[in-house]
Each structure stands twice: as C-alpha cells, then as structure tokens.
Amino acid sequence: MMTPIAVGLSAVIVAADANAPYALATRLADGATGLPHGRFDPAGHRTFELGLRDWVRAQTGFEPGYVEQLYTFGDLGRELPQAELDDAPSGARLISVGYLGLTPERTDISAFDAVWRDWHRYFPWEDHRKGRPDIIDHAIAPALLSWADAGGKNATARHARIQIAFGLDNQPWIEERTLERYEILYEAGLAPEATRDGGRKSVKAPAEALGEPMISDHRRILATAIGRLRGKIKYRPVVFELMPEKFTLLDLQKVVEAILGQPLHKQNFRRSLDRSELVVGLGQFTQATGGRPAELFRFRREALREGHVSGVQTPRG
Amino acid sequence: MMTPIAVGLSAVIVAADANAPYALATRLADGATGLPHGRFDPAGHRTFELGLRDWVRAQTGFEPGYVEQLYTFGDLGRELPQAELDDAPSGARLISVGYLGLTPERTDISAFDAVWRDWHRYFPWEDHRKGRPDIIDHAIAPALLSWADAGGKNATARHARIQIAFGLDNQPWIEERTLERYEILYEAGLAPEATRDGGRKSVKAPAEALGEPMISDHRRILATAIGRLRGKIKYRPVVFELMPEKFTLLDLQKVVEAILGQPLHKQNFRRSLDRSELVVGLGQFTQATGGRPAELFRFRREALREGHVSGVQTPRG
DNA sequence: CACCTTATGCTCAAGTTGAGCAAAATGGCA
DNA sequence: TGCCATTTTGCTCAACTTGAGCATAAGGTG
Numbered sequence: 179m180m181t182p183i184a185v186g187l188s189a190v191i192v193a194a195d196a197n198a199p200y201a202l203a204t205r206l207a208d209g210a211t212g213l214p215h216g217r218f219d220p221a222g223h224r225t226f227e228l229g230l231r232d233w234v235r236a237q238t239g240f241e242p243g244y245v246e247q248l249y250t251f252g253d254l255g256r257e258l259p260q261a262e263l264d265d266a267p268s269g270a271r272l273i274s275v276g277y278l279g280l281t282p283e284r285t286d287i288s289a290f291d292a293v294w295r296d297w298h299r300y301f302p303w304e305d306h307r308k309g310r311p312d313i314i315d316h317a318i319a320p321a322l323l324s325w326a327d328a329g330g331k332n333a334t335a336r337h338a339r340i341q342i343a344f345g346l347d348n349q350p351w352i353e354e355r356t357l358e359r360y361e362i363l364y365e366a367g368l369a370p371e372a373t374r375d376g377g378r379k380s381v382k383a384p385a386e387a388l389g390e391p392m393i394s395d396h397r398r399i400l401a402t403a404i405g406r407l408r409g410k411i412k413y414r415p416v417v418f419e420l421m422p423e424k425f426t427l428l429d430l431q432k433v434v435e436a437i438l439g440q441p442l443h444k445q446n447f448r449r450s451l452d453r454s455e456l457v458v459g460l461g462q463f464t465q466a467t468g469g470r471p472a473e474l475f476r477f478r479r480e481a482l483r484e485g486h487v488s489g490v491q492t493p494r495g
Numbered sequence: 496m497m498t499p500i501a502v503g504l505s506a507v508i509v510a511a512d513a514n515a516p517y518a519l520a521t522r523l524a525d526g527a528t529g530l531p532h533g534r535f536d537p538a539g540h541r542t543f544e545l546g547l548r549d550w551v552r553a554q555t556g557f558e559p560g561y562v563e564q565l566y567t568f569g570d571l572g573r574e575l576p577q578a579e580l581d582d583a584p585s586g587a588r589l590i591s592v593g594y595l596g597l598t599p600e601r602t603d604i605s606a607f608d609a610v611w612r613d614w615h616r617y618f619p620w621e622d623h624r625k626g627r628p629d630i631i632d633h634a635i636a637p638a639l640l641s642w643a644d645a646g647g648k649n650a651t652a653r654h655a656r657i658q659i660a661f662g663l664d665n666q667p668w669i670e671e672r673t674l675e676r677y678e679i680l681y682e683a684g685l686a687p688e689a690t691r692d693g694g695r696k697s698v699k700a701p702a703e704a705l706g707e708p709m710i711s712d713h714r715r716i717l718a719t720a721i722g723r724l725r726g727k728i729k730y731r732p733v734v735f736e737l738m739p740e741k742f743t744l745l746d747l748q749k750v751v752e753a754i755l756g757q758p759l760h761k762q763n764f765r766r767s768l769d770r771s772e773l774v775v776g777l778g779q780f781t782q783a784t785g786g787r788p789a790e791l792f793r794f795r796r797e798a799l800r801e802g803h804v805s806g807v808q809t810p811r812g
Numbered sequence: 813c814a815c816c817t818t819a820t821g822c823t824c825a826a827g828t829t830g831a832g833c834a835a836a837a838t839g840g841c842a
Numbered sequence: 843t844g845c846c847a848t849t850t851t852g853c854t855c856a857a858c859t860t861g862a863g864c865a866t867a868a869g870g871t872g
Binding site: 427448472 | 816817818819820822
Binding site for chain 2: 180181182185218220221224225226247249250252253254271338342350483484486
C-alpha cells in the first residue's frame with residue numbers, strides 16, 4: 179500500500195509599523211501559537227494560493243493582498259507529527275508549502291483566535307535596531323560554541339558556521355541569514371521545537387534568549403519568510419505593500435528598519451529614495467511628528483510599469 | 496472520498512561551457528524531451544532531495560552535486576494530465592516540486608535516454624550574446640502584440656507586460672525575467688504546450704522562433720530555473736559550481752555570459768573579480784587560447800567561509 | 813523668544829563603474 | 843627574422859554612487 183500524502187498550506191502574513199514587524203499568528207487552546215494553516219484540498223482548491231487564502235480568511239478573518247510562495251518543506255523528522263493537527267488520515271506523509279503575504283495594516287482580528295505578534299518574540303536575536311542584542315554574545319554564542327566543541331570532528335565546521343551566521347569574531351551580521359541562524363539553534367538542540375521533535379538534549383541557555391517556540395515547523399517557516407523578505411526588500415519595491423497610502427519618509431524608513439532589524443542612515447536613505455523615483459511628494463504635510471512638519475509621499479505604482487525598478491537601498495546607519 | 500495527491504519531482508540539471516548553457520534532458524520514444532523526473536515516494540524517500548537524486552541517477556546515470564529547491568507547481572489547468580506519465584493512481588492531483596542542480600562537467604550519459612541540450616533550443620529568444628535576436632522583433636513581438644490587441648479591456652495591461660518582459664520600446668532587457676516571458680507566450684497561446692493543454696488557438700508565429708516544447712510543464716520549470724540561476728549568479732558565488740577545478744578568466748567570463756545570455760565587458764569583469772577575491776591565480780599558464788597565454792585560476796573555496804561573499808559582477812559589454 | 817525636535821538641503825572625500833587605450837606575450841606566416 | 847593576428851593584462855579618466863557629517867528650515871513648548 180502506498181503511503182498517502184497530505185499537503186499543508188501555511189502563511190506568514192506580515193505587517194509592520196514604526197515600532198515593529200508583525201506576523202499574524204493563531205492561538206491554540208494551550209496558549210501555543212502557530213501560523214494560519216490548513217490542508218490543501220486537491221478536489222476543492224484549484225491552486226495553492228486560493229486554498230491558502232481560504233484558510234487564512236477562515237482562521238483570522240483576514241484577506242491577504244500580496245502573496246508569494248516561499249518554500250516547500252518535506253523532510254521527515256524535522257516536523258511534528260502535524261498530520262493530526264490537520265486531521266489528515268493518520269499515517270499520511272505531510273508536506274507543507276509555505277507562503278509569504280504582506281499587508282499595509284493590522285486589520286482587526288479580535289473576533290478570531292489570532293494575534294499580530296512582533297516577530298522578535300520568536301527571534302529576539304534578530305533585532306539590531308538598537309545595536310547588537312546582548313543575548314547573542316552572552317547567552318546564545320556560549321551555548322552554541324559549547325555544542326560546537328562537543329562535535330568531535332565536526333567541531334571546526336560548526337564553529338565556522340556559527341561565526342558566519344551570528345557575526346561572531348568580526349564577521350559581519352547579515353540580516354538575510356535568519357533561517358541559517360534558526361537552523362543552527364535547532365540542530366544544537368537549543369530550540370524547544372528540536373527537543374520536542376524527539377531530538378537531542380538541549381544545552382542549557384536561558385529560555386528568554388531563545389525566543390518563543392511555535393507549533394510544528396512554523397517557526398522555521400517564519401524564519402524563511404523573514405530572510406526572504408529582508409532580501410527582497412532590497413531588489414524589489416515590496417516595502418510599499420506594507421505601507422499605507424500616504425506616509426512620511428521617516429515612516430518608510432522605520433518600516434524598513436523594522437523588517438531588516440537594522441538602523442539606516444537617514445539622509446542617505448532619503449537621497450537614494452529620491453534617485454529611485456519610487457515615491458512622489460504630495461505637497462501635503464503632517465505635523466504629527468513633533469518637529470518640523472514632514473511631507474507626505476505616496477508610492478508611484480506606475481514605477482512598476484517601468485521595467486528597471488529596484489527595491490530600496492539600505493545604507494547602514 | 497478524498498482525491499489522492501501525487502508529488503512529482505523534476506530536476507533542471509545545468510552545465511555550461513564557453514559555447515552554451517546546457518540542461519540535462521530525457522528523451523522519450525516519440526522524440527519529445529523532458530526533464531529528469533519521477534514520483535516522490537512518501538514511504539521510501541526521507542527528503543525530497545534524496546528522492547530527486549534517486550530519480551536523476553536512475554534516468555540519466557548522473558550524480559548531481561549542488562542542488563536547490565526552485566518552486567512547487569500545483570495549479571490545475573497549467574499542466575498536462577501528467578499523472579499517467581508517472582503512473583500515479585489515475586484521478587490523483589499532481590503537484591510538482593522543481594529543483595535546480597549545477598555541475599561542472601557534462602558527464603557521459605550516452606548509456607541513457609538522456610541528452611545535454613543547449614537550453615536556447617527551448618528559449619531561442621533568451622540568447623543575447625551576439626546582440627538581441629531578430630526573432631524577438633520580427634516574429635515574437637508582432638504575434639504577442641496582436642494577441643494583446645485582441646484583449647479588449649486588457650489590451651493596455653497586456654501591452655505593458657509585453658513591453659517590460661521583452662524589452663520593447665526602449666525598455667531594458669532584463670535577463671532574469673525568463674519565466675515572465677515564457678508565461679506570456681503561454682498565455683498568448685504561442686507556446687505549443689498551451690494549445691496542447693486544451694488552451695486557446697494559437698496566434699500564428701513561425702515555430703522556430705517559439706522554441707521546442709517539452710512534455711508536461713517542464714519548460715515552465717526550466718524557465719524558472721534559468722531565471723533563478725541568472726539572478727543568483729550575481730549575489731552568490733554559484734558560477735563556480737559550473738567550472739572545472741582550473742580555468743582561465745576568459746573561460747569564467749564565457750560561462751557567465753552563456754548563463755546570462757548577455758555579453759560582458761572584459762576588463763571590468765576582470766577588475767571586479769580581482770576585487771572580489773573569489774579566485775586566485777595559480778601561477779600556471781595555458782596557451783590553448785591562441786594568443787598570449789592565460790593564467791589559470793581556481794575558486795577560493797575558503798571565500799565561502801568569509802561571510803560577505805557576493806556573486807560575480809556582470810558589467811554589460 | 814530661546815530652545816527642543818524633526819525635516820530637509822548641501823558638501824566633500826572615497827570608492828565604484830563604464831569605457832577605452834596601450835603594452836606584453838604568444839603562434840603563424842611571409 | 844620580422845611583421846601580424848590574437849589574446850592577456852595593465853592603466854587611465856570621467857561619471858556616478860556611497861558614507862558621513864554639517865547647516866539650515868519649520869514646526870511646537872515653556
């Protein structure tokens with residue numbers, strides 16, 4: 179007999195404001211959180227994307243706008259026996275297709291068991307807007323390096339991976355490497371998911387440094403989404419999917435910073451936006467900011483019709 | 496009863512030399528070609544990648560090195576009823592996971608029904624190394640534009656898409672947009688696959704301008720692979736997966752040009768390689784080139800351990 | 813009205829890119 | 843042997859981009 183296959187669809191729905199980047203999360207009875215997800219119905223869903231939209235709507239009341247496929251996860255042993263969660267035939271092999279969605283506002287989802295969560299709750303080491311978080315050097319790195327040392331002949335390779343991923347030892351911090359960082363923590367048994375999934379004993383490290391877990395492999399999918407978005411924001415004008423119709427340049431910069439987890443150089447950010455011709459001033463001003471009133475801008479959607487469109491530059495501040 | 500799901504795995508295995516980029520293709524009895532592919536076995540394959548490697552080995556005798564997941568195709572109505580091809584239970588919904596693999600040499604596959612094919616056979620409009628191919632402006636654009644005109648209220652939108660994708664009307668040619676170009680041709684009914692798949696009547700255009708079709712949705716997967724590789728070559732040092740151990744800088748340039756379908760500026764290409772520190776001279780020289788002997792270089796694999804590694808610059812020639 | 817805050821304008825040095833010229837090192841051929 | 847074709851390799855120069863910082867503008871507040 180052939181093992182049946184079940185396809186799960188999971189969505190990372192992202193919003194952001196000047197304070198933080200958010201992911202839409204569903205809340206289970208026991209307080210655990212996960213991503214909006216459900217089974218792909220081969221008879222009822224013409225495409226993955228349509229199926230995904232159905233599930234997100236059903237679980238969060240939310241209608242996603244921009245959506246793109248992220249990755250398809252099919253490895254055995256990396257996920258929970260999630261099939262039960264999705265009421266798939268037991269014994270089925272579950273594979274899951276992750277999607278990334280972007281939205282300009284955190285719509286009201288209070289009627290559902292869903293919450294907008296600052297994604298740094300799941301990845302506290304990813305927020306470098308106020309400088310490199312202490313937990314990296316004080317909690318994460320020591321635990322990881324002791325795991326590396328225990329690696330026998332793999333010790334050197336592990337050391338190198340850790341240094342590159344977490345920017346130790348004068349290596350630069352590369353914000354796109356979100357997934358690599360999560361995978362190392364997982365392999366090292368530092369992510370609660372790893373031990374839960376029947377993995378190794380955890381090296382000790384303070385729980386608050388390791389972020390909140392999610393059900394199944396959802397934190398892995400979230401990490402994938404963050405990495406992809408951080409990369410894409412630089413070469414495609416996708417930030418604007420996260421912005422309201424009108425915004426100030428500082429609003430825009432704060433959102434980019436929230437996504438990247440990295441501060442930017444203000445004047446240079448503005449100059450490059452100027453050159454990019456991605457935005458136009460509206461001649462309207464807002465004094466909501468406390469200082470000199472700022473001009474409101476809008477995204478020039480026409481720019482998308484102009485071929486050469488790039489994303490926003492991200493001059494380090 | 497639940498419709499069963501079958502997962503297909505398809506591989507785009509790429510090699511390249513100074514003359515052309517190649518994809519590994521399997522040849523069917525009727526002369527049609529396709530990609531190495533087969534069904535994912537949920538009981539026997541621990542991961543997609545392992546399953547894929549099994550199939551590629553079985554069908555081509557070839558052992559792929561570098562492999563990455565491309566995309567998962569699940570839309571109804573965009574593919575052949577391929578299930579039969581893969582002897583899936585009839586009535587099953589087929590979804591297919593595409594992979595990209597890179598290899599430094601075209602190994603001997605003569606014992607199998609497999610061939611290394613210059614991928615421009617499938618996409619003749621993609622090769623701009625000797626300048627923009629005439630077929631774009633003489634055959635493809637006219638046919639597409641007449642399709643656009645027939646689009647009623649969609650006519651303007653279609654025009655814009657075509658101009659951007661094919662670089663008409665002074666728009667730049669952007670080599671990564673391989674998939675967009677193929678999809679437009681498909682939608683316009685110009686790809687033989689489209690009419691075969693029960694689609695619309697084809698606008699007329701000379702067959703040799705439209706490229707050779709492939710079975711099922713394999714040409715779409717190939718287009719996805721080309722676009723991805725063309726992008727990635729610029730920001731990750733993946734070209735070197737296509738190079739032999741030792742090579743001259745011109746060899747390297749020719750391979751990059753073959754992949755991009757675009758000529759590069761020689762001196763500037765060298766200068767940027769120099770700065771990148773991705774290669775080191777070996778002090779050995781080859782006079783295989785006819786002129787002054789060229790130094791042999793190798794890829795500094797250590798560079799991968801250095802965090803900031805980018806791909807190769809591609810200064811337009 | 814001084815002063816705090818934020819927006820916006822401007823400058824300057826350093827680095828990168830695009831484009832081309834010139835010299836060097838080989839083989840082939842008169 | 844000497845000239846030529848061919849290719850590698852070195853060098854230059856202008857245009858542009860980036861990183862960094864200073865200066866000024868335009869609001870609100872005590």
